[in-house]
Amino acid sequence: MELFKISDPKNTADPGLLELEKLIIEMIEDEEPIERIKEELLNHVKG
């Protein structure tokens, strides 16, 4: 359903960013500790 005129940045984003977004948002949804999320984010961008 084409509902929105303003396009979702998700549609044009790099797959790496989408993967990282999925990982971090899921960790937040699962209420993981902040330090753990930070650690995971850092590992991801350094790896």
Next chain:
Amino acid sequence: MSKDELIVTIEGIGGFRKTPSTSIKLKKGLSVITASNAVGKSSLVRALQLLCPGNKLKIEDMLNEYETSGSIELQNDQRSYVQLLKTAEGAVKMASTKLMWDDLRAINLGFCVPNAPLVQMIKENNQKDFKRWMRDISGAGHYETAINITTSVLRETEAEKENIEEVLKIGELEKLENQILELKKDKNEVDLELTKAEEKIRKLGAVEEIKTYETIKKELEKKIKERNKFVDEKNKKDLELNRLLKKQDQIVKQKVGIQGDINYLEKELDKKKKEEAEINKKKNEINLQIYGEKTGILSQINALKTSSEKDQLAIDNLKAQTANEAVIGECITLLTRRLEDSKIKIKDLEEEKQKLDKEFQLYNSQLEGIKQINREIQNNHRELLTINKESANLEKVIPQLQSEIAGLEKKLSGSNNDIGEIDIKMKKNIEKVQELTGMSEDLKNNMLNLQKQTRKLDKKLQELEIEKQHRFDAQEKYQEITNAVDKLEKFLNYLQSRYDFIIFGVSKNLNKELNEIFNLMAYTNFNKINIKTDPEIEIELVRKDGVMTKLSRLSTSEQLTITIIIMYVAKQAYAPDFPLFVIDEVMGSYDKTRFTRILKYIQNKVPYLVVTSLSPLEETGKDIVVKYTLS
């Protein structure tokens, strides 16, 4: 089953019994479920809600009061979603085989029912809760958290990058490498000079002489070691000999002492033997005397006893006779006196006898003293015998030891001669070495200097290589951190744009559709409705005269209409794939005209629009009727 149909089957939930089960067909577009009160319209809606995780329904309130288990199944042409409810040992449990929707947005946006949170917010004009509701259904809250976390990580990583930049001092690595190259060049030159110096020294022959010197020195050291061993051995033997000689002296002295003792004791013994003879003689005499005296005394005692007995008898006789009493009395007195005398004499004799016995015992003890001397003499003889044996042994060992010492002295003398010869040889060699060393002194000094220089250069080179490695490591880390910062910045921008899209982008489109429906409502007193995002998220309702109005000021009918519109547009924005949009009939019961307009607008925009409706009075019955058009 057609692909445009959904079959809902309910067993044992709400007003529905388990047997027979109830099935309702929903068609794409609009399905109006009509029934009288208490037939199960609301049970159907709530049973559908059970399929969505995140619903707050209490299972014990959901089961039919006569049933211990129940289920709801939603089936299309491809798959089926089932939610089971059952009681086990008094406890109510819920289990599901398939879940219809994995997001709690479905329950918030797919069911327009009187107890939906949005209904309460609009009723109370609770903008704060509305903001929270928007953040929850849009997922923007998670993005806010993600943005905060990413910003924090980015700051920390940038700080780390700055630290590495400080350590790295970019551009200095090249300088360092040049420095290392220069040093290596210097070292090669020094090494070359060192080789030349070594060659010169070798040509002088000093090295060979030094080698000879080393050999002689080793030989000398070996000989000295050997000599020292002999000396040690000889010293030990000398010590042992001295000890034995001392012991021998002691033994001789002991022997003399013991012999003296024996002589003295023998003399004493002679004397004592003479005394013994005397004593024995005297003893015999006393013995005889005692025997005689004893015999005499005993016979006297016996005689006295006999006469005493006779006297006693006479006295007794006399006492028995009645003759001349005077004479008899005299006789008795005389005899009694004689008896008393006899007793005294017996006592004296016995005392004398005891005296003689004592004297005899004294002689016996004197004889015992003589025996003691004899025993001492025998002991001394035994001791003398032991010492004599030891002395004889020493007389054998000492000469043997003396001969061993003599052998060692001979070896020592030979060893000293060898050492003397080697010493002479070494002195000659040293002279030659000194001569050659003197000649190559300058060369040697030069060589030592060069060696020192090489060591310094090696050390410096090593330090620089370590420094270089550190720089390389830091550079690698710097690259890694720079990449991480870039990625974090990109990710942060992306999150921000996603957040903006979710909140602002969506709300912009959302407002457009919101007003489109709002205009269809043909309100005469309201101009427009907006979901504002700046500065805060809130619902804004503007009157025709441009004045803002609070939602709580609206009539119940207006509030319900606005709730349906907002929920519909929010569903389209945030949960467009959820197939159901369910409106409980209560929601539309106040304003039929506007409710019908809304349904007409949305019936072809959501996959399945389900509306419950109360049967007209003339159609009351116990069945649920499903219609697929608005009539």
